Amino acid sequence: MASSQNKATHWQRTRNLTFVTLAIWFFFSFFVHWFGAELNTVSFMGFPLGFYMAAQGSPIAFVILLFWSTRRQEAIDEECGVAE
Amino acid sequence: MEKGFINNLPRIYGLYTGGFLGFIALMAILEQFGVPADVLGILFVTFTIAIYAAIGWLSRTMQVDAYYVAGREVPPLYNGMATAADWMSGASFVAMAGGIYFGGYGYLAFIVGWTGGYVLVNSLLAPYLRKFGCYTVPDFIGTRYGGNTARLLAVIVLVVASFTYVTAQINATGTIAARALQIPFEVGVWFGLLGILLCSMLGGMRAVTWTQVAQYIVLIIAYLVPVFWMSNAQDFGLIPQFSYGGAVERISELEAAAGVGQLMPSESFVGLRALTTPHAAASEGAFASWQFVTLVMVLMCGTASLPHILMRYFTTPSVRDARRSVVYSLFFIFLLYFTAPALATFTKLQIMDPNLATGIIGKSIADVQSLEWIQKWSNVGFLAISDSNGNGLLEINEFFMRGDIVVLATPEIAGLPYVISGLVAAGGMAAAMSTADGLLLAIANALSHDLYYKIIDPEADTRTRLIVARILLLIIGAGGALVASLQLSSILGAVAWAFSFACSGLFFPLVLGVWWKRANRQGAIAGMAIGFLAGSYYLYHVRFAGGPPLLGLDHLRFGIVGMAASLVAMVGVSLATEEPDAETQAMVDAIRIPGGDTVLDQTH
Numbered sequence A: 001m002a003s004s005q006n007k008a009t010h011w012q013r014t015r016n017l018t019f020v021t022l023a024i025w026f027f028f029s030f031f032v033h034w035f036g037a038e039l040n041t042v043s044f045m046g047f048p049l050g051f052y053m054a055a056q057g058s059p060i061a062f063v064i065l066l067f068w069s070t071r072r073q074e075a076i077d078e079e080c081g082v083a084e
Numbered sequence B: 001m002e003k004g005f006i007n008n009l010p011r012i013y014g015l016y017t018g019g020f021l022g023f024i025a026l027m028a029i030l031e032q033f034g035v036p037a038d039v040l041g042i043l044f045v046t047f048t049i050a051i052y053a054a055i056g057w058l059s060r061t062m063q064v065d066a067y068y069v070a071g072r073e074v075p076p077l078y079n080g081m082a083t084a085a086d087w088m089s090g091a092s093f094v095a096m097a098g099g100i101y102f103g104g105y106g107y108l109a110f111i112v113g114w115t116g117g118y119v120l121v122n123s124l125l126a127p128y129l130r131k132f133g134c135y136t137v138p139d140f141i142g143t144r145y146g147g148n149t150a151r152l153l154a155v156i157v158l159v160v161a162s163f164t165y166v167t168a169q170i171n172a173t174g175t176i177a178a179r180a181l182q183i184p185f186e187v188g189v190w191f192g193l194l195g196i197l198l199c200s201m202l203g204g205m206r207a208v209t210w211t212q213v214a215q216y217i218v219l220i221i222a223y224l225v226p227v228f229w230m231s232n233a234q235d236f237g238l239i240p241q242f243s244y245g246g247a248v249e250r251i252s253e254l255e256a257a258a259g260v261g262q263l264m265p266s267e268s269f270v271g272l273r274a275l276t277t278p279h280a281a282a283s284e285g286a287f288a289s290w291q292f293v294t295l296v297m298v299l300m301c302g303t304a305s306l307p308h309i310l311m312r313y314f315t316t317p318s319v320r321d322a323r324r325s326v327v328y329s330l331f332f333i334f335l336l337y338f339t340a341p342a343l344a345t346f347t348k349l350q351i352m353d354p355n356l357a358t359g360i361i362g363k364s365i366a367d368v369q370s371l372e373w374i375q376k377w378s379n380v381g382f383l384a385i386s387d388s389n390g391n392g393l394l395e396i397n398e399f400f401m402r403g404d405i406v407v408l409a410t411p412e413i414a415g416l417p418y419v420i421s422g423l424v425a426a427g428g429m430a431a432a433m434s435t436a437d438g439l440l441l442a443i444a445n446a447l448s449h450d451l452y453y454k455i456i457d458p459e460a461d462t463r464t465r466l467i468v469a470r471i472l473l474l475i476i477g478a479g480g481a482l483v484a485s486l487q488l489s490s491i492l493g494a495v496a497w498a499f500s501f502a503c504s505g506l507f508f509p510l511v512l513g514v515w516w517k518r519a520n521r522q523g524a525i526a527g528m529a530i531g532f533l534a535g536s537y538y539l540y541h542v543r544f545a546g547g548p549p550l551l552g553l554d555h556l557r558f559g560i561v562g563m564a565a566s567l568v569a570m571v572g573v574s575l576a577t578e579e580p581d582a583e584t585q586a587m588v589d590a591i592r593i594p595g596g597d598t599v600l601d602q603t604h
Helices: A004-034 A049-079 B002-007 B009-032 B037-058 B064-072 B076-087 B090-132 B137-145 B148-181 B185-200 B204-233 B245-258 B286-303 B307-314 B319-337 B340-352 B365-369 B372-379 B405-413 B418-456 B462-485 B491-515 B521-544 B555-576 B582-592
Strands: B383-385 B399-401
Touching (some): A004 A049, A004 B090, A004 B286, A004 B582, A049 B090, A049 B319, B002 B009, B009 B418, B037 B148, B037 B185, B037 B204, B037 B418, B064 B204, B064 B307, B064 B462, B076 B204, B076 B307, B076 B319, B090 B137, B090 B307, B090 B405, B090 B418, B090 B491, B137 B148, B137 B418, B137 B491, B137 B521, B148 B185, B148 B418, B148 B491, B148 B521, B185 B462, B204 B340, B204 B418, B245 B340, B286 B491, B286 B555, B307 B319, B365 B372, B365 B383, B372 B383, B405 B418, B491 B521, B491 B555, B491 B582, B521 B555
């Protein structure tokens, strides 16, 4: 059983990771699309960039973000000795 | 035997996938031998439903944890597939590409919202609810906050949100069954329900899990194969998802020439639309941006509050596996969602580009009307052509169609063999059935576990509980089919409402239950009741009472109002009343670490 010190550290690090994850999520969910019309003036691989970000860019970012944050979380669980 | 099954999953589903591909090949051969298209459609739909029913029968169980959480032994990869099928409804499969076709950039909010929601599920909820060890979402609310009132409110929100959603799904199964089997819609609805119940009645969550995996395989093959085939047949590129930028650009040129957005239709046909919105252009200004991001927000928070999705993560062996399943889920969903805009783009290009053999805009009306696919789909009322200005040429505002055509008819527009259309029908059926299964089970489980067992009769034995669960499943399914057969609303309208209902009532009580120890029973009750009522009242206000929308929040976005009310009420009331007792706070501490026993027992 993990010590309460470990548990406190674990929760601290889990929270920080969650904040970082949600900040990136916020950027790709809301910030980017707020400027959809402006981004559309830029061309990316033939796409207007605003269209591309909504149709593909943000979903790809979400997939990568989840792979990354889940790996980080598993490492945190291991290092703090609270993994199953 | 059970262990052997789990260890053999790759082989079982590998064989299944191979068998399904073999079946498609067989159908293609039959088509060459002159078997009529209608027969192929019937074979596709009945064969796949028979397989699902067989899986449902083999997964029958009389054990509580197998019935409610599939025995908590579903490996993450398979749970990811099951969740993807659970998630992607008839609306995603049939209506999404059509929505983008007509709605253009603005509609892409659905793509962003329905993928990004999984970041919230993974970061804020799924692993913690798995550690909690609950059977249902109200089970978490009821135990975390204590008391039957909180549990009951969670059940009510769950039932309203899921029922709104499930009628749309049963409606979709009815539409597809009616078309493929050539039976009246009212009969199709009951036929669809029968298929759905065959999958879930006997085996509960266990049966639904293993049929959903099978359904995901069918639906993703059915969605991707036509797009790849069409793209390669028409030289759009090997992997069309990455190479349709040029097509988007070309459409913008064609739209300017055809007068999209300028030429408004002068006639109207029930249920059909002419193209009036440009494909890629985003409206400028803060109001348009606000509309986009508020829709994204409602869809994301709704994703993280819909019980039929959250309960899928209760079925994994561990907290780590719950987390991994969310990642796989998003990946499997992403495969379809990043294809939908490509499909919408290709279809539009094929219809609009006069240089392509398939182009119809600008051609003579008589020529277009002699096309086989035009005749076939106008006969069933899915499209209409009218020479409004009498110049003998088809203009953009003289071509009317239903959005569903983009997925259902594209194989024919592109001249692919009929076997592909049969495959698409089977895929649409799989998508609608799997979502309906998950939703019906979520409702029936909440009523049988939380309302019947936890509130009405805590002494009930296992047998009684599982029989009650099945009777409820039957009743709710029949109720859903009855409402669906009345055809009260369009498929997608009802789906978007379900997300707003769910996030109005459940998002903050769920998230704060994990992330804010100070959240207490009074706060949660206020959050659920006030959020849900405020959201529902606002929906009534803008949709039915004709009231002006506040800040442009229309009926698709009423969850924003509900969530704001829910957050304020929950935080305010929690802080005004005493903090939760030490036992509850220890419970919250326990769910925050993956290791150790679950809060609730394995069977409870």
